[in-house]
Amino acid sequence: MVSDLSAYAAQGYSVLAQQGSGPLGADFGKASPIGLLVLVLLAAAVLYLGWAFHRRFSRMNRRRMFAEKHGIDPFDEQALDAAMEQAGVLDHKKKHWL
Template identity: 65%
Template sequence: MTISTTVHAAALNAATTVDLLLAQGPSDGPVGPEFGKASPIGLFILVVLGVAVLALGWAFYRRFTRFRRRAMFAEAHGIDLFDEAAVDKAMEEAGVFDRRRKPFL
């Protein structure tokens, strides 16, 4: 063997070793049979967040529907939409005033 072949083989061996070391992930992380399993509290949190999103969407839909109905009534009768007292009075006289309890949201 010549010196250049030996140097080339040693450099190739060192490069392969470096590549193998870089390709491996850290081995000191959490491992074992319990790693990666979710706890029941995580499912509970997801369910609570889902219920909260649905409740907020339902509350928004109710408010938007009432607003749209009032806006259409005010426009049809030539009343300023932002004059709440006038719109309420006109809707009550027309018999379409919504007497249901107003939502807290």
């Protein structure tokens, strides 16, 4: 019984170890220019998202620090905007891409 199992196992290993005939030819392994375009677009999207997050986070952090320094509730947007406008530090220029 055990010898039969080892014979089947050896046969299974030999089948798994055989080299299959893979795709061969002159064009095998060459990437399409579309693949490069996709990678460049993905990299550009990641860089844009990082840039946009950094701008938004920096703006939020500036507003929070101003609110804490002047004793204003950071979630009261109207009071915070009015105080920042009066102090002359409100950022009116918002850059939007898309």
